[in-house]
Amino acid sequence: MLAAYVYHYRPFNDPLPIWTDARWPWLLLPLCIAVAVVYKSIRCKSMRRVPREAAGLVIVIILGMAAAAVALALVVRGLER
Amino acid sequence: MTRVSPLMADASTSSLAKNPALIALAGWLVPGAGYLLLGQRARGLTVGITIIVLFFLGLLVGGVRALDVPGYGPHGKPLVAGWVGAGPDKEGNKTWEPAIKDTPPADDWRLEGWVLTTHPFEEIRAKPWSIAQVMIGPIDLFCDWWSVRVSQPSNPLVPHSPPIAARSHSRLNELGVLYTAVAGMLNLLAIIDSSHRTSGEASGQTGEK
Numbered sequence: 001m002l003a004a005y006v007y008h009y010r011p012f013n014d015p016l017p018i019w020t021d022a023r024w025p026w027l028l029l030p031l032c033i034a035v036a037v038v039y040k041s042i043r044c045k046s047m048r049r050v051p052r053e054a055a056g057l058v059i060v061i062i063l064g065m066a067a068a069a070v071a072l073a074l075v076v077r078g079l080e081r
Numbered sequence: 082m083t084r085v086s087p088l089m090a091d092a093s094t095s096s097l098a099k100n101p102a103l104i105a106l107a108g109w110l111v112p113g114a115g116y117l118l119l120g121q122r123a124r125g126l127t128v129g130i131t132i133i134v135l136f137f138l139g140l141l142v143g144g145v146r147a148l149d150v151p152g153y154g155p156h157g158k159p160l161v162a163g164w165v166g167a168g169p170d171k172e173g174n175k176t177w178e179p180a181i182k183d184t185p186p187a188d189d190w191r192l193e194g195w196v197l198t199t200h201p202f203e204e205i206r207a208k209p210w211s212i213a214q215v216m217i218g219p220i221d222l223f224c225d226w227w228s229v230r231v232s233q234p235s236n237p238l239v240p241h242s243p244p245i246a247a248r249s250h251s252r253l254n255e256l257g258v259l260y261t262a263v264a265g266m267l268n269l270l271a272i273i274d275s276s277h278r279t280s281g282e283a284s285g286q287t288g289e290k
Contacts, residue, residue, distance in 0.1 A: 013231060015144040015249030015257065024252045027142055031260060034135040038128050038267045042274045047123040 032061045101276035108272040109218045115275030128271045136217055136264035140224060143249045143257015148221070148228040149208045152197035154183030156244065157232030162199045164191040210258050216265035216272070 009017050018024055036057035040050045108115030113129020116122075140147065154160050164177035166189030181196050181204075196204045205211060214221050231246035249257055 010246075012140055012145045013246035015147075015247065015253040016142045018253065021252075024256065027256050030138055031135070031256075031263060034131050035263065035267065037131045038271065041124055041127045041131075042270060047127065050127065 028065070029062075032058050032065075036061065099279060101279045104279050105272050105276040108268070108275050109216070112217060112220075112268045112271065115272060116278075119275060119278055121278075128267075132217070132264050132268050132271070133220065135267070136220065136224075136261050139257045139260025139264065142260060143254050144246060145224060145228050146232060146244075146246050146248045147254055147257030148214060148225055148261065149211060149258075150225045150229050151201075151204045151208050151211050152195060153229045153232070155232065155248070156183055156234070157229045158183040160196040160204070161185055162193040162196045164193065165189060210262045213262035213265040213269075216269040217261075218268070221261075221265065 016027075018027075033054075036054040037050065040054040040057060041047065044050050044053055104115040104118055107118050111129065112132040113125040113127075116125030116128060119125075152160055160181050160183050162179070162181050163185055165180045165182075165186065167176045167178040170176050177191060181200075185192065193199050211225075228246075232244050232248075234240075234242040235245050236242040248254075
């Protein structure tokens, strides 16, 4: 009976089996890394500087998004009152 | 010019590197190929692999049906534009209303044609993410074909059988679309940068260390 409810995940044919709101924000991390790597690969004259500069940019993006999230949460709470 | 390092452009690369349009076309066909033609192997491989991985990661997160293909409906059928009968007006003349359908009605229907040839701008405007996604090049076109194929019913003989692949909703769909569209926009950035570097490459100003 239980086996009938087991979700048969098929990569690419089915979306990723993530059901909770607590997990999906982690999917923004690969996006930030990719944006930082490509942007710094384009901007840096020397490719040797890319790993360090991209790591710095990833941190800046994440902190920026976190700050934006906190600011929006405060605005929403303020409007709710 | 004597070639002393694999990172240096050879003679054939130099002639290719002078043509920005060719570099841009190569970058569109294969992400990062523009830099490879300029002899910047590390940059080309880093940019190309990152963009392709990001694109396929988007398809993994949202499913391949996260790609909303212009000209095709949710059931993988071509969308057709036409006029559907809307009853008589005050004077008793039959009126027609414009409509876009993937399965047009058998009667009271005047076919205009495939929506991507009759109303291309309206159709693309309805699916704006496809503009960013197509910047990936033939990889996106192949995945569009894949998306249309798996949108079709799993059993063509049964009219309302479920599609081969499920369509994502909510956050996962948004993330899938975001990943693929950002990958396309990053490739556009790489295309512009690599073709811009042709002038510097020709004068020997731009190099990879």
